[in-house]
Amino acid sequence: MANAVDLPRVGAVARFASAFAVPPDRAGGALTLVEMIPPGQINLRCDGHDPRAARAVGGVLQGLLPVNANTVQSAADVTVLWLGPDEWLILTAPGQEGAVMAQLREALTGLHAAVTDVTGNRALLRLSGPSARETLQKGCTLDLHPRGFRPGQCAQTVLARAGIILHQRDDAPTYDILPRRSFAEYVWLWLSDAMAEYNGRAISG
Amino acid sequence: MSNSHRTASGGRIDRTRSVTFTFNGKSYQGCAGDTLASALLANGVHLVARSFKYHRPRGILSAGSEEPSALIQLERGGHTEPNLRATQIELYEGLSAASQNAWPNVNFDVGAVNGLLSKIFVAGFYYKTFMHPQSLWMKLYEPLIRHAAGLGKAPKEPDPDRYDKMHVHCDVLVVGAGPAGLTAALAAARTGARVILADEQNELGGSLLTSGETVDGLPAASWIAKIEAELAACPEIRVLRRTTAAGYYDHNHLTLTERRTDHLPRGAAPHLSRQRLWNVRAKRVVLATGGHERPLVFADNDRPGIMLAGAVRTYVNRYGVTPGKRAVLLTNNDSAYAAALDMQAAGIAIAAIVDVRTAVNGPLAAKARAAGITVLENRAVVATEGGKRLTSVDVMPLAADGGGVVGMARTSIACDLLAMSGGWNPAVHLYSQSTGKLRYDEAAACFVPHKATQALHCAGTCNGRFALPDCLAEGVAAGTEAAREAGFTADAPLPVPRAEADAEEPLRPLWVVPSTQLVGRGSGKHFVDFQNDVTAADVLLASREGYQSVEHLKRYTTMGMGTDQGKTSNVNALAILAQSLSAPIPQVGTTTFRPPYTPVVFGALAGRDVGELADPARVTPMHRWHVENGAVFEDVGQWKRPWYFPRAGESMHDAVNRECRAVRNGVGVLDASTLGKIDIQGPDAAILLNRMYTNAWSKLDVGRCRYGVMCKEEGMVIDDGVTTRLGPNHFLMTTTTSNAAKVLDWLEEYLQTEWPDLRVHLTSVTEHWSTASIAGPKARDVVAALAPDLDLSADAFPFMAMKEAVVAGVPARIFRISFTGELSYEINVPAYHGLRLWTEIMKAGAPHGVTPYGTETMHVLRAEKGYIIVGQETDGTVTPQDLGMDWIVSKQKADFVGKRSFTRQDTSRADRKQLVGLLTQDPTMVLPEGAQITAQAGGTVPIPMLGYVTSSYWSETMGRSIALALIAGGSRMIGQTVHAPLADKNVACAVVKPVFYDPEGVRLHG
The missing domain is CATH 2.40.30.110 (Aminomethyltransferase beta-barrel domains)
Known part of the structure; x- marks a missing residue:
């Protein structure tokens, strides 16, 4: 088999993204929107309360398997988002998903689990800057105030008219926004529009 | 600058900053800080509108959002907006406004002839007059009425402005920034609670901006500034000025409309939305919405120059405007005395205070008398004179019971301003929207909050407590308590600010001011609802005709049904009805208040859901190629799918025929990425399929595909598609494009509610895979060029089989299935390589004449084969047997969803x-x-x-x-x-x- 991971991965908003200089936004920092190179994405279904499953997964994922609702655990090359009591989304460095999936399947042999490659399922857009929260609040009904949504939390929610997974990475604040790939252009256009008030810029990944 | 009716000093306007505006085509000067109403009054302009039905000359009644008369068409072209209250329009340089409902102009209005015909325009006029023949209603009556009545004109152009929305949560939302609201917000914010303070005006202070009372030893303006600074120092406060709380919905969800740039010249801040709709979820709400003064109902109480006393006081104190040179006040309570004193101080000659009460001896009356003001007790204004501006009023003594006048002698008092006060109504609109219950307060003669049904507190005037010390105390209490209930307490409680108020004597309700003629007789009109031209005579007529419920009265007379929702008229109307029915007011009750509190522009409701953002356009990874190669797109749900690919000069018919020929005779390629795909894993996966599809799945070999039809319990087809066995416990189901999400939900619902014992995991992989379907007699040649290592012979790779292979350098799944009836390979690669797959197919297929085709050709080809499309051949009432697909319904399986229904008669x-x-x-x-x-x-x-x-x-x-x-x-x-x-x-x-x-x-x- 030819090695496919050597081929460049095409982003979901490649049609629109072009490079811009990044001016400071009206709140003083830079508000930026970037599409990241699609990371490896693995959907994991298993019983997180089964110690055998937790042990098996933890062994592969450097001990990461968040059990608290809507939380995220991260290490250098892997991020694990809690999606449900028996469902997680694992993000890996681009191209690493195959190896991680193989290890997970091996470790989960004999247990009722599903390891599915969903690398193409979602785009990863990263919104960062002092006005990022306010930008999202224009289209997201969740309470994104620091008292309601903190770094390390994630949610499956709706931004304007598209379903997304939302993950706050840091206090900048930086948010990872994962729409289904076919909705990515819409979400990109919507965010670019919402950012304009703050001098925000959408730039290529 | 000089205005004929501007005071030399005082008020919150900036006399050094002149603002030029036009009204009805004439240029005027106002000051920064003016409203359109205050600027017009400063120029001596009272006549600003014609009334709805009788086209009577109307002026400015109030100074706030309750204004029923001074409705204005603001700006022109796409920016134009009808029915705005002049009292709320902040003046900006270049503002252009015009009167409504007047033709040819407000000074000479042909429609005023309606006033002469007023005897036929009584309550229920439409119902009584335009009955027969029915055929004339649409053609004649309605267009006529619409032209003659009605308010402003809607814009014909697209709205050039931007609107957006914001979704926020807070611990305490305080509505209204008067004395009660300010103290409530500060008391709550000091606890560290997240507080939003919203006020519809451009500056905080509410009634203090009018009264100028002293708080904590400070003049009102200084105290307001001090509280603003203290609020700003709180960690989690958001103050929204120019923001109207428009709707109060379930679970403390309120909508606020913020006017962000309406006070600026149009187009001055293009990076900002003009208005913003805030969706607020508040743990607690404090309503400090203040109150509205009631007009008095006397003959011809609607002439320009007749205003609410509190409003006159606002124009004098806040805007430095004297709305008249010589004024009469007509009142049934003490508040007009404070207005009279401020008016006199501003240079307005006070001809008299006419008080309907028999004896007035309170401290406020004493101050008025000490200031040399004549107080006429136990008297009323029974008539007014003046066409486009008040010139005089007639005063008569009242009979003891208030039901009539004494004698026939009238005293005429010359005046150009009549300031009236019929008492105050708490602004309970939001409280009522929240479904809170009201109680009638006999002493104050108004409805006050009684039993709340949501997590809210009312404070100050909104709660029926009108005196400043009470407002301040209730604000502190409500804010403190609301924060505490939300989980926050302050280290040191906020002391209640000190203020004093004169003791007030009781008011005397006099719902209709009598005169020498019965109400409805003679030419005088006693207006109750100024916006809809409903008079006391209309209310009495409705009562005589049997309308006893206030809700019926409202609809019959249209009382309270204008854009102001009867803010100044409701209580007067229901009191008159109660009087006529000899029933107590609480028994008659009040009408229901509904959102919005004041009208909301459609643009704000739409927000950014306009143009390309109106609805997501879902696109496949190959979309860019389709666009660049001239595809015409078809909307399939939210997806944009290529419909056909016309070449230069081709019609749709030509293009589709060419695409069809290519597939039947050569090779074509279709972007099939939109098909739903569900990954099904688990030891019981085959059992799930057996139960959800009508046919059998257990014996399907690994690597083979099977077509299935899915029914609902009633046996009707809901979806179809090909499912492939990837492993012993692993299947990939495809669904129709539009049903992808529904089928996943449907399977999950059954798994979670009916068969939780089944060990099956479902994962949507619709968007992970992008799919190109290569179809036609030469399809094998094209696939062979892309995947040279793959054995494509019919024996090695038969129909309804799946192979994994590297295609164009990308690991792929190839399904030999067909929706065209031709030899066909569906190649699936991860979405991020979808565009590459497509372009490689076009390259490899070029020698074979590969032709991209769209959904129209797909539809034709499948119809030639008699393949159904769910949603086209089915509509939820069609069984597999109806489709001639009896063969797909298993007779052996014990059960599957829909089976029982097939034996129904x-x-x-x-x-x-x-x-x-x-x-x-x-x-x-x-x-x-x-x-x-x-x-x-x-x-x-x-x-x-x-x-x-x-x-x-x-x-x-x-x-x-x-x-x-x-x-x-x-x-x-x-x-x-x-x-x-x-x-x-x-x-x-x-x-x-x-x-x-x-x-x-x-x-x-x-």
């Missing part, structure tokens, strides 16, 4: 509508889809309808038209002739089997 009827093919006698005639089918050509109407055409195309392959139809008992009618009666002709058709091309499937298996 109705689903086994022989005359159910069944799928057939139709061939028109004229082969060039393409039937319209949806055409009805009858047994006879013509006949007596109604002709019994047998069914209808579901699909109809020109078949390039067959060289003639083809159609699919659902026809009652159709499967037994093969060979018979039926008819499609169209508008212009009758089309005879032969009923045939619904497979037109290659019925043996030779090409498919090739």
Whole structure:
């Protein structure tokens, strides 16, 4: 088999993204929107309360398997988002998903689990800057105030008219926004529009 | 700058910053800080509008959002906005406004003739007059009424402005920033709670901006500034000025409309939305919405120059405007005395205070008398004079019971301003919207909050506590308590600010001021609802005609049904009704307040859901290629799918025919990425499929595909698609494009609620895979060029099989399945390589003439084969048997969803509508889809309808038209002739089997 991971991965908003200089936004920092190179994405279904499953997964994922609702655990090359009591989304460095999936399947042999490659399922857009929260609040009904949504939390929610997974990475604040790939252009256009008030810029990944 | 009616000093306007504006085409000067109303009054302009029904000259009644009369058309072109209250429009440089409901102009209005005909424009006029004949209603009556009555004009151009929305949560939302609201917000914010303070005005302070009272030893303005600074220092406060709380919904969800740039010249801040709709979820709400002064109902109480006393006080104190030179006040309570004192101080001559109460001896009256003001007790204004401006009022003594006047002698007092006060109503609109219950307060003669049903507190005037010290105390208490309930307490409680208020004497309700004639007699009109021109006589007439419920009264007279929702009229009207019915006011009750508090522009409700953001356009990874290669797109749900790929000069018909020929004779390629895909894993996966599909799945070999039909419990088809066994416990299901999410939900619902014992995991992989379907006799050649290592022989890779291979350098799944009836390979690669796959197919296929084709060609080709489309051949009332697909319904399986329904009497009827093919006698005639089918050509109407055409195309392959139809008992009618009666002709058709091309499937298996 030819090695496919050597081929460049095409982003979901490649049609629109072009490079811009990044001016400071009206709140003083830079508000930026970037599409990241699609990371490896693995959907994991298993019983997180089964110690055998937790042990098996933890062994592969450097001990990461968040059990608290809507939380995220991260290490250098892997991020694990809690999606449900028996469902997680694992993000890996681009191209690493195959190896991680193989290890997970091996470790989960004999247990009722599903390891599915969903690398193409979602785009990863990263919104960062002092006005990022306010930008999202224009289209997201969740309470994104620091008292309601903190770094390390994630949610499956709706931004304007598209379903997304939302993950706050840091206090900048930086948010990872994962729409289904076919909705990515819409979400990109919507965010670019919402950012304009703050001098925000959408730039290529 | 100089205005004829501007004071030399005082007020919150900036006399050094002159603002030029035009009203009815004439240029005027105002000051920064003016409203349109205050600037007009400063220029001596009172006549600003014509009334709704009688076209009476109208002026400015109030100084706030309750204004019923001074409704204005603001700006022109796309920016124009009707029905705005001049009292709320902040003046900006270049503002242009015009009167409404006047033709040719507000000074000379032809419609004023209606006033002469007023005897026929009584309550229920429309119902009584425009009854017969009914046929004239649409043609004559309604257009006439619409022209004569009505308010401003809606813009014809698209709205050039931007609107957006914001969604926020807070611990305490305080509505209103008067003395109660300010203290409530500060008390709550000091606890660290997240507080939002919203006020509809441009600056905080509420009634203090009018009264100028002293708080904590500071003048009002200084105290307000101090509180603002203290608020700003709190960690979690958000102050929204120019923001109206418009709606109060369930679970403390409120909508606020913020006017962000309306106070600026149009287009001055293009990066900002003009208005913003805030969706607020508050743990607690404090309503400090203040109150509205009531007009008094006396004869001809609507002339320009007749205003609410509190409003006059606002214009004097806040805007430095004297709305008249010589004023009379008419009151039933003490608040007008404070207004009179401030008016006098500003230079307005006070001719008299006419008080309907028998004796007035409180401290405020004493101050007025000490200031040399004449107080006329136990008297009332019984008539007014003046056409476009008040010139005098007539005063008479009242009988002891207030029901009449004494004698016939009138005293005429010359004046250009009449300031009236009929008492105050708490602004309980939001409270009422929240479904809180009201109570009638006899002493204050108004409705006050009684039993809240949501997590809220009312404070100050909104709560029926009118005096400043009470407002301040209630604000502190409500804010502190609301924060505490939300989980926050302050280290040190906020002390209640000190203020003093004169003791007030009781008011005397006098709902209709009597005169020498009965109400409704003579030419005088006692207006109750100024916006809808409803008079006391109308209310009394409705009462005589049997309308006893205030809700009926409202609809019959249109009282309170204007854009102001009767803010100044409701209580007066229901009190007059109660009086006429000899019933206590609480028994008559009050009408229901509904959102919005003041009108909200449609743009704010739409927000950014306009243009390309109105709805997501879902696109496939190959979309860019389609766009660059001239595809015409079809909307399939939210997806943009290539419909056809026209070449230069080609019509749609040409393009589709060419695409069809290419697939049947050469090779074509379709972007099939939108099909739903569900990854199914687990030891019980085959059991789930057995239960959800009508056919059997247990024995499907790994690497093989099978077509399935899914039904609901009632046996009707809801979806179909091909499912492939990837491993012993692993399947990949495909669904129709539009049902992808619904089918996943449907499977999950059954797994979670009916069969939680099944060990199956479902994962949507719809968007992970992008799919190119290569179809046609030369398909094998193209795939061979892309995947040289793969054995594509029919033996090694038969129909309904799946292989994994590297295609164009990308690991892929290849499914040999077909929706065209041709040899066909569906190649799936991860979405991020989808565009590459497509371009490589076009390259590798070029020597074979590979032709991209769209959904229209796909539809034609599948119809030639009689393949159904769920949602086209089915509509939720069609069983697999109706579709002639009995073969797919297992007779062996113990159960599956829908099985029981197939033995129902109705689903086994022989005359159910069944799928057939139709061939028109004229082969060039393409039937319209949806055409009805009858047994006879013509006949007596109604002709019994047998069914209808579901699909109809020109078949390039067959060289003639083809159609699919659902026809009652159709499967037994093969060979018979039926008819499609169209508008212009009758089309005879032969009923045939619904497979037109290659019925043996030779090409498919090739």
